[in-house]
């Protein structure tokens with residue numbers, strides 16, 4: 016069953032002189048429990064597609080479906096609830112709030128969900144334990160390594176138990192060792208918790224190693240798609 | 249997101265830029281302190297004027313209800329449709345007095361009983377205004393200024409309380425100009441000579457007459473006389489105190505012992521119906537009045553079937569309730585005179601004054617509001633990425649907006665509270681210096697004056713206004729924060 020689906024999705028950016036077609040009629044279906052990799056060169060529209068999946072953006076035409084339901088009719092408030100609980104996102108630049116400790120960053124996602132203080136504290140401990148950062152709870156992002164920061168971001172992304180984790184080049188700022196650790200963590204979460212992973216990368220090697228489903232983009236168009244064995248659990 | 253989390257996020261944001269927050273808040277503090285100081289001065293002025301100056305001579309808490317009089321009663325009796333004249337003219341009898349007493353906030357109602365009578369004292373006989381006084385006169389300003397002695401020992405005592413003017417009148421050799429004397433036997437106008445004698449001299453004079461007798465003269469057999477009190481008719485005049493040649497023998501004499509001397513007010517006497525020079529116990533005076541009123545009046549009263557009292561003085565317990573009591577008296581159909589209307593006039597003037605002062609202070613607060621806007625816009629610029637992150641992980645536009653509104657509220661309330669405290673402090677210091685300056689000018693210790701007044705509605709209103717201004721100042725920045733596009737913010 017497809018958990019995320021793009022149907023004839025186009026995303027145009029109207030500039031003064033021209034119109035940029037970031038995506039042009041993309042059809043992609045991501046099954047529940049997959050580890051999907053979206054591969055393409057820079058500017059091919061990977062991030063644009065991921066942001067549409069993540070509810071940060073809306074397509075110019077076509078529609079995005081989550082769990083077979085279109086996101087198009089959602090109000091902005093409903094969209095924020097979607098981002099809060101249905102999907103989790105991590106980014107190349109981690110995007111932690113620099114003035115908040117690791118625990119506070121994770122706690123913020125729980126606070127947006129309306130969880131009480133005690134619940135937040137308890138859950139933060141569990142989440143940071145899950146990503147192996149028990150000992151770094153009260154550290155500011157600046158006091159953490161890149162890999163550790165990305166783990167905090169992962170903990171925050173999965174805080175409200177989303178079914179899908181969207182990762183936009185999560186290892187772009189990490190050395191290969193840390194990169195491998197992060198991807199192993201994501202893979203492990205997919206296997207143990209049945210989470211769907213959508214990974215944007217231009218690293219074909221990484222994609223080949225972990226992905227069960229590869230989508231190749233070029234100039235906003237899907238130019239190839241491949242499913243491997245061991246995909247849907 | 250629950251309020252506690254929004255609150256702590258806002259607080260955290262403010263504390264992150266402490267200097268900026270403090271500077272912004274100082275703007276609000278200055279504005280609020282300006283409002284509080286200026287308006288409290290206006291209110292203080294108003295209070296001093298109303299409570300201290302005017303309230304002290306008890307003018308404004310007094311209402312004089314007027315009875316219709318016999319002629320009006322007759323007219324009313326004969327033609328119910330007599331029109332305007334009959335409207336609102338109720339008989340002021342004992343039942344009416346009791347009714348007036350039952351009105352809330354009325355401290356006392358003293359029916360007015362006054363008449364002219366001939367009184368002999370120290371060998372002189374003069375026609376003067378005589379009034380009946382209640383037995384209990386505590387907190388009745390008319391009887392508070394006692395030069396010597398006290399008040400009646402009982403309601404039917406043959407005792408009299410005289411005024412200083414009684415002595416002046418009885419002892420004066422000259423007959424007041426413009427005879428026949430005015431109806432209430434009064435002297436011309438409320439204006440008096442400024443006192444030329446010291447208080448000690450006046451008191452000594454007053455003490456000298458305590459215990460001596462004065463004699464009221466009535467026509468034989470006229471009304472009350474002595475018979476009312478079960479005392480045999482006193483001896484005819486002429487047997488004693490012959491020295492006063494003005495008195496023709498054949499009058500009834502009634503002796504009263506002087507038990508108190510009232511100080512006549514200096515300067516302007518505003519007391520309505522205050523022309524009595526001599527007071528007798530109320531019931532005693534009532535009997536004499538019946539006996540001594542002129543025949544035409546007696547006839548009128550007989551025709552009308554009793555005309556009640558001429559008037560009644562009502563004292564309102566609280567200056568602020570005067571209008572309400574007046575309204576109630578009006579509603580019950582009584583006629584009255586009151587100088588209290590001026591309260592409304594004064595209040596109106598001060599409303600304008602205070603409003604202008606508030607507007608001046610408000611301008612300072614308005615300037616502060618631009619400071620708030622500016623600070624928040626700057627803070628939002630700096631935190632665009634943070635806002636983008638919050639939205640990306642599920643924060644709604646509303647929640648982002650709320651965080652900034654709460655920030656503005658915190659600045660507004662903190663600035664408001666501190667501003668009120670500062671305003672209060674400025675008031676205290678200014679008051680201290682003002683009093684010191686006055687004492688210096690006067691060259692002696694003077695009564696401490698409170699120039700400022702900060703009622704709860706001023707402090708509460710100022711804080712609320714600061715809060716409101718802050719919220720308004722936050723509208724634009726907060727909506728800008730809510731419109732931050734997370735994709736752009738996170739690039």
Ligand SMILES: Nc1ncnc2c1ncn2[C@@H]1O[C@H](COP(=O)(O)OP(=O)(O)OP(=O)(O)O)[C@@H](O)[C@H]1O
Pocket residue numbers: 028035036037055056057058059060061062063064217
């Ligand atoms: N806000 C924007 N305004 C105009 N053009 C945009 C905007 N965002 C993206 N684009 C264009 O859309 C196209 C796709 O951008 P996108 O960010 O999706 O690429 P990408 O595949 O993620 O590239 P990279 O690997 O460099 O991150 C690019 O040509 C880009 O210039």
Ligand SMILES: [Mg+2]
Pocket residue numbers: 061062063183
């Ligand atoms: Mg990208």
